[in-house]
Amino acid sequence: MCFGKCARCIGYKLLILAFLCIVANILLYFPNGETRFASEHRLSKYVACLHGIIGGGILIFLPAAVFIGLEHDNCCGCCGHENCGKSCAMLSSVLVAIIGILGSGYCFIISALGLSHGPYCLSAVEQNWVYPFTNSSGGYLLEHDKWSECREPRNIVEWNLTLFSILLVLGGIELILCSIQVVNGFLGGICGVCCNREEVRSNPGEHSVPLFPCHGSSSEVQFQ
Helix, strand or coil: CCHHHHHHHHHHHHHHHHHHHHHHHHCCCHHHCHHHHCCCCCCCCCCHCCCCHHHHHHHHHHHHHHHHHEEEEEEEEEEEHHHHHHHHHHHHHHHHHHHHHHHHHHHHHHHHHHHHCCCECCCCCCCECCCCCCCCCCCEEECCCHHHHHHEEECCCCHHHHHHHHHHHHHHHHHHHHHHHHHHHHHHHHHHHHHHHHHHHHHHCCEECCCEEEECCCCCCECC
């Protein structure tokens, strides 16, 4: 089934993206490879949201695993018809895809807020730990000369900008892929049901009822 192959392809891509999200979120905790800022709680509040670990990572692993198994999943068949079981599996993947949409959406939104709000750092102007760019609404991103206002952690603006941007892009791609699977799963389920009905109409005098539907379809009782 082409819909199952498409879902499997999406699943493998989501696995890679989820892993990259987790790595990027972990790196946000260690600016320049230093651990003391995390232990002293001197990082942006958006880092602690775990949007890459939970939203773009854990909540994406579930739909990815389901999508990968869809190509050969037939829900034990349905009334002896394999297409019916596959339709059930494809339609159920829509619900799992929605979980992925929520997770990736969370990752995307928090990353955007992190970029807009700016880093939490020791300001050279105020001589205190503050959010020096919080009122710029993201305008500081284009004013490189102001980045030096953050004295500690060193290069924190570049560090946050790079990793939050990566998470923003990864979350956006995950969101698109999960949305594609919603459409793919819906179409795959509907097409499978239609094909199964056509099969039944083409054989109106024959109905196949499996004796053991979850252990294979070799043992069937034919009613003429």
